[in-house]
Amino acid sequence: MRRCPKCGFPLNEKDKYCENCGEDCSAVEDSETAETVSLNEPKNEQKEKLKKQWKIAGIVFGAFVLVFAGILALVLLVPHSSSSSNTNTKTKSSLTEPTTVDNSIDGKGxxxxxxxxxxxxxxxxxxxxxxxxxxxxxxxxxxxxxxxxxxxxxxxxxxxxxxxxxxxxxxxxxxxxxxxxxxxxxxxxxxxxxxxxxxxxxxxxxxxxxxxxxxxxxxxxxxxxxxxxxxxxxxxxxxxxxxxxxxxxxxxxxxxxxxxxxxxxxxxxxxxxxxxxxxxxxxxxxxxxxxxxxGTDNSSNTDTSGASEESSDAKPDKVSDSEIEKAEELLKEEPYGMDDQSDTYLEENGIDVDEYHNRLNVYDAIHYYLSDVTLDAQRNEDGSITMKYTGTHTVFGEGEYITYIVDIENKTVYYDSASYDWLLDQDFYATDVYNDLVSY
Incomplete structure (x- = not known):
């Protein structure tokens, strides 16, 4: 029986178009006829067809095996990345993955x-x-x-x-x-x-x-x-x-x-x-x-015999008095001390709250613990100023110093932990200030 190839609707022997969907069915053959023709083919022809089909299948399978073998060979022969190799691969590693990143320094690991x-x-x-x-x-x-x-x-x-x-x-x-x-x-x-x-x-x-x-x-x-x-x-x-x-x-x-x-x-x-x-x-x-x-080249900051005038871009080595004053103002504004006391608690103990908070800064802390202070101010390459305070410490004695670096332009202050002799303890300092001001 003939059927529409589009919707499967049964067709009469002479129908050229499907009554259901209008599909052109003029080329559609009777499926039973086609099957009969196929079944009635001479056995020799069927055998030849089978041989050709198996030959084609064998060629395809052989090609697949060759491709797979090539891929496997690449995987086995190419060295895996190790901790001494270079790679651009970025992966989410586990703790057991070797460390491999770019730009290794040869021979030094x-x-x-x-x-x-x-x-x-x-x-x-x-x-x-x-x-x-x-x-x-x-x-x-x-x-x-x-x-x-x-x-x-x-x-x-x-x-x-x-x-x-x-x-x-x-x-x-x-x-x-x-x-x-x-x-x-x-x-x-x-x-x-x-x-x-x-x-x-x-x-x-x-x-x-x-x-x-x-x-x-x-x-x-x-x-x-x-x-x-x-x-x-x-x-x-x-x-x-x-x-x-x-x-x-x-x-x-x-x-x-x-x-x-x-x-x-x-x-x-x-x-x-x-x-x-x-x-x-x-x-x-x-x-x-x-x-x-x-031996860093500081020629831009150093006077030479042939120079008649210092470059306008060069920063002088000497730190001016006005710069020191500005730097110390920033030290006075930098908070210091573990302030755990509430204003109410301070007032109840007869402490001037404003004076207490005003004294909790880096500058006052330095001068609280150091007496007979001398200041060595040096300019750094980035324009900031190293403020080294030396004096007699209340506990450790003479020759003690502490260093802060102040960037006036950016208004930043930070402790120079690479160069110090003693450390300010924030807890002790806040307690000392409290004890100085409390009314017993």
Missing amino acids: YYYFDNKFNEETVDKFMSAFDDEGSMGDLGLGVKFDDFKYQQDYLLLGKKVSEYKQVDFNGKTGAYIFTDEEENVVGYSFIFYTSLLVDITTDNVYKVKQTTGRVGAWLYALSDYKSYDSCESTAAHFFREFAVDMRDDTLKDSYYYNGYTMLCVTQSDQAALTFLVTDSDFTDKNGNAVFTAVT
């Missing part, structure tokens, strides 16, 4: 972080670190402009620049090291070791200022890793560090999950520097891989 140092990197750190609302809890805010150039170093013979940012009233700090193309080559975290009294605590300040802070930075600087991987790496390092510090067996360096952590401790502070490396990095290179650059 050292690699760049897979990112640039820019606003996007800092924004990525902020978003990762703030996942649990820790920014709001800590009052911590980090912007790209907060990082100030410090000085140049040689890292395994390659020139790198150090940028510094200090937050939370000087309790923690971050250093970023970049090459001339702004590729990140190293990251340092500076903090008070008291934060590691109990790394297992749920306290937001301790956990987020150590594990979470470093984990978020490693994630922001390393696009090819997942945040969970970076946070787990940071937690591992801090557990090792805390245990060894407690047992007085602290090592100069640790390796884990593609990172080498270099350790420097002084007084009650620690500086941890993270590099992307092979596991035998310190065996090959030791721990002192950073060397300060000497």
Whole structure:
């Protein structure tokens, strides 16, 4: 019986068009007739057709086998990426994945972080670190402009620049090291070791200022890793560090999950520097891989015998009295001291509230603990001013000093943790001011 190829409606023998849908059916044959013709074909012809069909199928299958074998050979013969190879691949890695990033320094087992140092990197750190609302809890805010150039170093013979940012009233700090193309080559975290009294605590300040802070930075600087991987790496390092510090067996360096952590401790502070490396990095290179650059060209700031007039763009080495005055005004405005007392409580104890709050600043704190103070003010390459105060400390005696760096143009103040002799303790200072003003 003939049927419409479009809708399947039964057709009469002479119908040229389908009565149901109007489809042209003039070429449609009776299906039974077609089947009969096929069944009535000579057996020899059917055998020949089968032979041709099997031959075609064999050719297709053989081609498929050859293609599959070629792919398999490529997979087996091409070397897999290892921790000493270069690759542009960015994947969400697990803790067991080898560290492989661009720009390895041949033979030294050292690699760049897979990112640039820019606003996007800092924004990525902020978003990762703030996942649990820790920014709001800590009052911590980090912007790209907060990082100030410090000085140049040689890292395994390659020139790198150090940028510094200090937050939370000087309790923690971050250093970023970049090459001339702004590729990140190293990251340092500076903090008070008291934060590691109990790394297992749920306290937001301790956990987020150590594990979470470093984990978020490693994630922001390393696009090819997942945040969970970076946070787990940071937690591992801090557990090792805390245990060894407690047992007085602290090592100069640790390796884990593609990172080498270099350790420097002084007084009650620690500086941890993270590099992307092979596991035998310190065996090959030791721990002192950073060397300060000497002989920096300061010709733009130095008078020469042939110069009749200093360039208008050059900054004089000497810091003027007016600049010192402005810098110290900023020190007076910089909050200092753990202010835990309410105004009501202060008033109940006969304390002048305005005087109490006004004294909780960096400048007054320095002069509270130091007497016979001398100031050494030096200009830095970025235009900021290093303010080094030296005097007789109320406890430690003569020759004690403390250093702050003030950027008048940007109105920023931060504690220079790289150069200090004694530390201002915010808790003690606020208590001392309170005791000075309280009426018993």
